[in-house]
Amino acid sequence: MPRIRGRRAALLFAGAVAATPAAARITRIDVLRVEPAFGGASFGAAGAFERVIGRAHGEVDPKEPGNATIQDIALAPRNARGLVAYDTDVEILRPADPAKGNRVVLFNVVNRGNKGALNLFNADVPPGNGVTNRLENPGDGWLQRQGYTLVWFGWQADVLPGDGRMPFSAPVAQAPDGSAITGTVRAEFALQKPATVQNLGSGWFTGMSTAGAPAASTDNAAAFPDGFRPTLTVRASATAAPVPIPASEWRFGDCQAPNDRQVCYPAGFQPGRLYDLTYRAKDPLVMGLGFAAARDLGTFLGTAERDDAGAPNPVAHGPGVKRVIMGTSQSGRFIRSLVALGFNRGEDGTRVFDGALPHIGGGLMPLNMRFAQPGRAWGQQIDHDYPAYDFPFTYAPEADPLTGRRQGLLDRCTADGTCPKLVHAATALEFWEGRQSLGVTDPLGRADAPEPAEVRTFIMASTQHAPPPLPLPAAPSLCTQQSNPNPHTWTMRALLTDLVEWVRDGRDPPPSAVPRIADGTLVAPDELRFPAVPATRYGGVDRPPLRYSAAFDALHVLDRGPDWRPGESSGVETLVPPRRGMASYGVLVPQVDADGIDVAGVRDVYVRVPIGTYTGWNAFRPELFEGGFCNFQGSFVPFAATRAERDAAGDPRPSLAERYPTPDVYAAAVERAGADLVAARLMLPEDAARLTAEAKRDGVRTGP
Known part of the structure; x- marks a missing residue:
């Protein structure tokens, strides 16, 4: 692949657009610069990497059926060819020698303009959006050592520039007479x-x-x-x-x-x-074009030789190269909605993304609506009644007695054969605050839901939405308890590897790992058997009692007016705020063991060999939001060091000394847990070896 750098690249790639037939596509990619990534560091067999920074320009035909579903597309201004134009920032991290890549292009959906993936799959990346947006530190470089090409692109048109965020430019819809909407x-x-x-x-x-x-x-x-x-x-x-x-x-x-x-x-x-x-x-922006941008960029980078100006495709592509889309939280909801709304189908009728990995992204993304606010979420306290959880909830179709509809998230792609292989990964917190149980049960929470053959679901037991950086503050500023530091990285590396082997090599992934109604591991909140964890002062840190209240994030049918299309989480809200129905859906939560740790799902090394209780819920301090769920935070309460210490506190949970009488016992338990996870393909051998080595070197952990 030719490499063109600096000003010459910008001048060459900014040529006039050639006349082509009307179609939804990327017409031009302006490469602004190409530079060595991470100071020219080399990553094993994959070698050095390059960072490509540019801007992609696209256009869609509003009359095409695949675009007509975009809210207000018919009211968007058109260019000389009668098409609706948009443009977006694009960044690419690619092997400097394409032959050394692993033949997988990983499209990361940015979160509120911020890059992800690197800090999820690479261990030891410093925290902070600015660090990850600037691609300053690769941590342990796991993604690079595997040879992935990474692509980031803007899709959220109300994101402001700054701090390395990636904006997206969409047109303003106007009334037919040209007046403001x-x-x-x-x-x-x-x-x-x-x-x-x-x-x-x-x-x-x-x-x-x-x-x-x-x-x-x-x-x-x-x-x-x-x-x-x-x-x-x-x-x-x-x-x-x-x-x-x-x-x-x-x-x-x-x-x-x-x-x-x-x-x-x-x-x-x-x-x-x-x-x-x-x-x-x-002046509503035509926000739904963000879905079209993901589709069109995926199509171009996966299949095109050149753009309309003659500039070459900046990533390795063609037969044998697979496209996988992944995103975290808001970005995971974007992926689910992209598939549900039919945007994984290119205009030539072929599948765009071969695999999809929505991470901690339950619910849907209300991007395809007038005056969309896609930066909002679905908390018990924060953003509670914003669009996020319209039925359908599951990938397979099911009947909803509250709305009378029968529907599934994969209905459109099943009909036209464009569904991706899909690995859905979520945390315990998504059950408590994010209504994730509705993704694995019927709407009333009475029976486990079937799962399509092309889907696997993995619930990371006793984890919160995103783990906090360490060390944990002794006195949390917002929550009653310290946040849950149980990491996602080791599980997510294994799940990405499983997905890639599925789409690239045809190797089936491991079976789903979720709590279920049938075996009693998924229960109503008032059926949870949570231990009474008293106030403690372990390690010199004062902690209040860990009180279980049976609270959860309830969900009702919300009427947003006749112009809202709830089956697509799209349309125009005319009832603001929405009218809440009387009936509610059956939200369930994971059952726990005697330590308060989830008994089902992907039980990683940290919960198999625990040093404390990890939960998917936490409470605000009483003076904040009346003590409701502390937004997106789980809890961590360590065990006592000795039997005497826990007896003095009245703590029913065995102490560290009772569980691990010697450092060798602890290290052996870590090694055994890692081996079991590797055998189940839920942890990579190198990661199990790392945690075992740390246990042998450092002994029993006294802190997270």
């Missing part, structure tokens, strides 16, 4: 630190990195012709009654001057409260 939008502000100004797109997960839809008027006191007035309210929790904040106490703008992108509250937005701004917005 308006609609009612609810923006929920939940902060971790006091502030007086928020972007209209700000939230718990986005901070100030998302723009939000602009206000149709910056006069918050004046009524619109139909009588609508914007309102700002505050609640103590998701279920508390909202208290109005007078219009005289807040305004649109930055507290210095009015603007249509921000809100100012001089008294200050406070942590632990939910502020809801309901306002009239204008």
Whole structure:
């Protein structure tokens, strides 16, 4: 593959677009620069890597059936060819010698503009979005040693530039007469630190990195012709009654001057409260084009020789090269929605991505809607009623007695033969806060759901949404307990390897590992047998009792108005906030053992040879959100060091000394657990060897 660097690359690749038939495709990739990755470091047999930084330009035909499902595509402006254009940042990390790659292109769906994958699969990568976005540190370089080509691309059109984020440019929809489209939008502000100004797109997960839809008027006191007035309210929790904040106490703008992108509250937005701004917005972006961008970029990089300007495809492609798409959290929901909405089918009718790995991504991504807010999520307290969990929940079709529909996430791709091989990986927290049980049961939680042949599901027992960096703070700032540090990396490496062997080599993956109703490992929250863990002071750290309350994140059918298409999590919300139905779905949780550790799913080395209790739930401090679930956090409570220490605390859980009388006993248990996981293809041999060596070197861990 020819390598063209620097300014010459930008000039050569920015040529005029040749006339081609109308179709959804990438028309041009401008390569801005190509540079050695990681300071030119070499990674075993794969050798050195290159970082390619560019911008991809695409266009879609709004009349094509595969594009017509995009919300407001018919109202988007068109270019001279009658097509709707978009463009996106693209970054590629590729072996400098393509022959040394493993013939797999791994497309990572960015999360709110931030790159992932590297910090999930590579151990020892320093924390922080800035570090990973700049690709500064490869950690142990596992992905590179395997020879993967990685591709990142923007898809979320309301992400603001900065800190290395990857933006996506989508057009604004307009009414047929050219006037601005308006609609009612609810923006929920939940902060971790006091502030007086928020972007209209700000939230718990986005901070100030998302723009939000602009206000149709910056006069918050004046009524619109139909009588609508914007309102700002505050609640103590998701279920508390909202208290109005007078219009005289807040305004649109930055507290210095009015603007249509921000809100100012001089008294200050406070942590632990939910502020809801309901306002009239204008100029909706055609957000659903983000799905088309993933489809078109996957098609181009997997099959094309050159773009319309004659520039070569910047990654190795062709027969034998497989395309796998993966994403974490928000990005995992993006993948599930991409498949469900039919965007894994190229316009030539072929499958785009051969494999898919949604990680901690239960629910769906409400991107394909007017005034979409894709940066929001689905917490028990935070973003509780935003679109995220419309039926269907499972990959196989099932009947929903609450909506009367029969549907599955793979219906479209099954009909046209474009389904990817799919490995779904989730944590225990997704059951407690993310309603993940609905992905493995019927809607009422009465029976285990069937699974299609092309799907495997793996629930990582006793894990939280994303593990915190170590060391853990002795006094958590938001939660009652320290967060759960049980890592995903070792399991996720094995699952990615299993998926690649499935799509590239035809080797079936291991069977799904999930809690089930049939064997009593998936139960109603009030049937959980959780131990009474008292207040302790182990290791000199004061910890309150670990109190189990049987709380969970309930889900009702939500009516968003007649223009909402719940079967596709798409459309236009006209009921803001939504109207909640009386009936609820049957959300279940994983059963635990005498230590409070999940008994089913992928039980990694840390829960097979534990030094404490790991849970998928935690509580906010009582003064924050009335003590509801501490957002996306599990709990870690260590065992006592000795029998005497745990007796003094009244702790029913055996101490470390009782479990592991000598360091050799502990190391042998780690080695045995690793060997069992390797045999089950749920851990790689090199990772089992690493943890065993650490146990033999360091002895019994006294901290996570």
